[in-house]
Amino acid sequence: MNTLLDALSEKILIADGAVGTLLYSYGVDRCFEELNLSHPEEIINVHKQYIEAGADIIQTNTYGANYSKLSRYGLQDQVKEINEAAVRLAKKAAGQGTYILGTIGGIRAINQHISLEEVKRGFREQLYCLLLEGVDGILLETYYDFEELKTVLQIVKKETDLPVIAQVSMHETGVLQNGMDIKDALGELELLGADIVGINCRMGPFHMVKSLEGVPLPKSSFLSVYPNASLPNYEEGRFYYAAEPDYFGDISNELRLQGARIIGGCCGTTPAHIKAVKERLISREPVKEKKVKTQELIKLKDPHIQKNLLHRKVKEKKTLIVELDPPKHLDTGLFFQGAKALKEEGIDAITLADNPLASPRVSNDAMGTLVQQKFGLDPLVHITCRDRNLIGLQSHLMGLHTLGIHNILAITGDPAKIGDFPGAASVYDLSSIELIELIKQNNDGLSFSGKSLRQRTNFSVGAAFNPNFRHLDASVKRLEKKQHAGADYFISQPVFSCEHLVQIAEATSHLHAPLFIGIMPLISSRNAEFLHHEVPGIKVPDEARKLMKEAEGDALQSRAVGMEIAKELVETAMELFNGLYIITPFMRYDMSIELIRYANLIEKEKREVPYDHNIV
Structure with missing residues (x-):
């Protein structure tokens, strides 16, 4: 089997969709990563459903399998066991031609003043577990804090030659939480050595298309996109996503036209969404040239300095x-x-x-x-x-x-x-x-x-x-x-x-x-x-x-x-x-x-x- 990067140089690869929200839709509302140990067959079943739907790439069930997040459930001493089990379950589910990515999610969030030193300690522990079990690449996903993503990207590039996907998340179309334009952010990640740069989570496919319109094709890496199914609805105490798989599949071609080489799904997506993407893109070629839409810059008004501050x-x-x-x-x-x-x-x-x-x-x-x-x-x-x-x-x-x-x-x-x-x-x-x-x-x-x-x-x-x-x-x-x-x-x-x-x-x-x-x-x-x-x-x-x-x-x-x-x-x-x-x-x-x-x-x-x- 070709390496992941060799395959991407030739064609578009379809990735899997959500693991956590899929389990949540089945009525599982707990630490999803712990299920690698207590309910392994459920995790294998999720992987197999995505592979049968047409996914070329699956990710390990390890998004939050780090010391900080597992400590919320009293599982901080089981980082090694949970990550090891996740890779083994993915391998058990995968057939020939399926790439397995070791997933590591962002830690620093809206109300968590976790130091970068703490981030680095937890990241290294999880990274080593995934690398020792053998994966085809590392997926860094759902990073709202750009400094955190840059920090962990530099660590993983020093520790392995495996392909690394670095994905940021946005609250607003085309702009990071720190106000940085998505074009500049992805360019900086490319310069830091990311093999694939991209965006995931928070937004549905429409707003991700809009976010990528001003992003040129990467020069030395590839582009990945993992949209949410839609914005979530809330009814009778539970969140759910109403977006139809056919809509998700139809708009995936617009993501292709923006230069995406890996297209998967994040929150709310299911095997049906991934199947729809596969059907729409199976005979489509990746774009080699792209006309970038110029963004109209809004000049910030700097009001008169108040003498009474x-x-x-x-x-x-x-x-x-x-x-x-x-x-x-x-x-x-x-x-x-x-x-x-x-x-x-x-x-x-x-x-x-x-x-x-x-x-x-x-x-x-x-x-x-x-x-x-x-x-x-x-x-x-x-x-x-x-x-x-x-x-x-x-x-x-x-x-x-x-x-x-x-x-x-x-x-x-x-x-x-x-x-x-x-x-x-x-x-x-x-x-x-x-x-x-x-x-x-x-x-x-x-x-x-x-x-x-x-x-x-x-x-x-x-x-x-x-x-x-x-x-x-x-x-x-x-x-x-x-x-x-x-x-x-x-x-x-x-x-x-x-x-x-x-x-x-x-x-x-x-x-x-x-x-x-x-x-x-x-x-x-x-x-x-x-x-x-x-x-x-x-x-x-x-x-x-x-x-x-x-x-x-x-x-x-x-x-x-x-x-x-x-x-x-x-x-x-x-x-x-x-x-x-x-x-x-x-x-x-x-x-x-x-x-x-x-x-x-x-x-x-x-x-x-x-x-x-x-x-x-």
């Missing part, structure tokens, strides 16, 4: 922001009264929390827009990962940009179970770090899927900092990750100790992203105890709680003591940081105004102190 302000001068939470009811009078008064004090921005403590409030984007329109006050809108899935987050960001809101704080958000609606679901499609990355990708003019937004957003993105954990260095390590993800500045939880402020300044001195330090005036002993014992991320020192306790029962004295503590903190913070973040307690914006005036007084006195040339 917080990370710019705070690097240039002492910058003061104040939190005033939207109300829990529809009586917004007091809120707007407070916002107007804060504007008159000259603050740099008003920060608006996103349903803090998981309790619903008037939406902060609505209040931020009105504050901006009514008073010309810049809003800093918080966005939690708790309340919106990925679709909602992307939509929300586009909406904020359209409203002219450009300062954002990306946070995880308190879990729903602690709030007013404990039965509500917490979404958490993204972590706060991944949300920061998404916002930065929007600033490059790209949506999460890599599709052009046709404009660049101009967000200044802040990240939360909790300095009240037992080990400050652990909190700072997380700040470093957020800074690496693209955070422009940090906003801290309230701090109630001057000694703690000094420790924070020393621990964060190496970070180039500026820090707004949180100051929250205490209003009573009860308030201090509640914050200390019941609010996540806040700790009030014993000394402050003692002072508030001594003033208990006297509202005016309690306020005075709380303000005295806060003013001491403001004075120290002004010496150590460029950003001050005042948190208004219970809409008591008069207390915030008093702290604003105190901070401004300190800054004014500092400017008025004459310079003494005798001081060295």
Whole structure:
């Protein structure tokens, strides 16, 4: 039998279709790779069905047979056994003239921050198992993360001379998740040594044809295409694919005309789909020349740089922001009264929390827009990962940009179970770090899927900092990750100790992203105890709680003591940081105004102190 590459130089080869979704359609809903050990006859039967349908190439049932994915099922110690069994079952099913590809799927996904080092360890383990059992080639499929695919491709090229197929997956037609054009991506994979480059999964055949229209024929490799049957339908708790095999077969000729030498199927395809492809292409020759359709490039609009972006302000001068939470009811009078008064004090921005403590409030984007329109006050809108899935987050960001809101704080958000609606679901499609990355990708003019937004957003993105954990260095390590993800500045939880402020300044001195330090005036002993014992991320020192306790029962004295503590903190913070973040307690914006005036007084006195040339 000719080698796979020899065969491809002469004709189009038909590959098999889905294994996992075919098993799923039979009612199997578990770790499909484990079936290599527990139900080998089922796997052999799937292979035989595809071969009988006309497949020249079959792939091993090993898409997710790596340490990371098998560990979800407690099977991480059976990587070797599962991969070995998969190759043996494929060989048992295959007849003369059938090529067997060892399949390795992508690992890094939307909500998995798996390091490339971890990817490489798991990949090598699986690769060696497949190579030792003897396959005709390696199939790398369903890689949304282009860096991951390039990394593993280089590994496999060093370990074997067998043909390697490198296939990317896209969320949007013709463009990768990172915004890279499919033409450029396949060209880069070819330069890295892939023998066959291609696309698979996520899209049906129509959109794969559209994606390939701008891709020239590879110069030193071949082109492969494994479309999904269609987009999935959902009914009575199960997913299914409705595309007819005849349609799939008919459109396979259009894939041939785009230069495909290997045509198979991904999710939702069955032996009937592959049979239809075989019947349509059995007498067709591969194309040797192709007219590439030129893609109309969309010029990204780069809007005017906003002079009020917080990370710019705070690097240039002492910058003061104040939190005033939207109300829990529809009586917004007091809120707007407070916002107007804060504007008159000259603050740099008003920060608006996103349903803090998981309790619903008037939406902060609505209040931020009105504050901006009514008073010309810049809003800093918080966005939690708790309340919106990925679709909602992307939509929300586009909406904020359209409203002219450009300062954002990306946070995880308190879990729903602690709030007013404990039965509500917490979404958490993204972590706060991944949300920061998404916002930065929007600033490059790209949506999460890599599709052009046709404009660049101009967000200044802040990240939360909790300095009240037992080990400050652990909190700072997380700040470093957020800074690496693209955070422009940090906003801290309230701090109630001057000694703690000094420790924070020393621990964060190496970070180039500026820090707004949180100051929250205490209003009573009860308030201090509640914050200390019941609010996540806040700790009030014993000394402050003692002072508030001594003033208990006297509202005016309690306020005075709380303000005295806060003013001491403001004075120290002004010496150590460029950003001050005042948190208004219970809409008591008069207390915030008093702290604003105190901070401004300190800054004014500092400017008025004459310079003494005798001081060295």
